[in-house]
Amino acid sequence: MVNKHKTDMVAISEPLVNSNKIEGYKRFLGFNHCISNINGKIWCFWRDGCDVSVIHNHVQQMTLKVQKNHNCQELFVTAVYAKCTASERMDLWSSLENLNRIINQPWCIGGDFNVILHPEEKIGGLPHRNAESYDFFECMDSCGMMDIGYIGSNYTWCNNWTPSLRIWKRLDRVFVNDQWAQKYNSNTVKHLPRVGSDHRPLLFKNFREIVTSDWRLHIQGNPMWKLQQKLKRLGKKLSKWSREGICDVHENTEMWEDRMQFLEDKDMELRTDDSREDLNKGHAEYIYWLNKQDSILKQKSQVRWFEEEQH
Structure with a gap:
């Protein structure tokens, strides 16, 4: 997936492996640099060509200062992996509000916030109470952040339980401040299909x-x-x-990515054992084509490296 979308920077929440393995994953994913936050729950990877420094390393977020080259304006990127309870998240909101006092340049905040903003961002389970979102909303508002929206499914997380107990939520999102929106005025976030996780990956791009x-x-x-x-x-x-x-040109991968969107929407609507079985089969097929595509991209990379060496 990293090779397919040609990402310059990747943030992973809850990698489920010890942070001492981050260097191996850096090489496997084809990045040049990496860092973990203080409790190993957030990993960030990036390629050469960016000067990156950590300005805040927190148990629920890691904020990086990024500069593409010496002539470019600095920008700030915060990767979030929030705690599950409202009381634990208070420390996260406080840390972001403190950062807002010192950051007056383009700033992006994204990741798993473990809370939704609106009732329609959830299906299944107990009804959402607006009071649960108040602290989240207040923090983003005080930091001057705007949700840039998304392309794709309405939900980014599923508990994967049986149909009658299944819950879907939009827990993952990306915010930007006014300076970021002015500098990069064509921001897009795409909700990619879930592969081996209960969360969807978010693909964040800008054209400018x-x-x-x-x-x-x-x-x-x-x-x-x-x-x-x-x-x-x-x-x-x-x-x-x-x-x-x-x-x-990899049409099968694109086709199954779209197919996964359809199957997940169908499963959210029907919530039956048959719809879950179709979704699981689709996941297997999509992973198969992703692996095939990844192999082709790696071969192309090796060919380019060989040609460059010959010159």
Whole structure:
């Protein structure tokens, strides 16, 4: 999944393995750098080309300062893995509000908040009481954060119990402040299919980053030459982005990703043993095609490395 979506940075909540294994996972996922928060519940990985430093390491969140190159504006990214009870989450909200007092640049907060904001973000189980969301709402409001929405299923977590006891919630989301929204004005969050987890992965992208990262590169020469070279580089980058992000040739993977969306929505609506069986079969098929795609991408990477070595 990391190879398919060409992500520059990944945050994992509750990896379920000891944090001393993070270096091995860094190599396996193809990243250059990694860090764990103080209790090992949040792992972050990123590639070369970014200067990253930790400004707050907390048991429920980790906040990073990120700079793509020395000429770019700093931005801040907070990965969240919240506690399960409202009383335990109070420490998280307090830590974010304290950060808000010192951060006056683009800031993004995302992850598993373990609480919903609105009653319609849950199906099954006991009815949601608005009072349960009050502290969450107050924190995001005081930090000047806005929920940027999502593409895909309405829910990001399922308890995977029998149909009569099954619960779905939107526990995972991404917020940005005004400075982030102004700098990256085409933010999208996609809810990907669940694979081996009770949570959906969130894919967070913005289009402007692709343009600005190439446009700000320093090129020597007269103004016309600089413009031509930047347009040439940008054209290549956008063509690559289009092939890899929009016009992906791996049709079976794309088909089963869409199919998983349908099967999960069907299971949420019907809540029967048959709908759960169809969903489980779909998961197996989707994982099969993901693994096939991952193998192809790794082979392509090895070929590119070999060609570069020959030059």
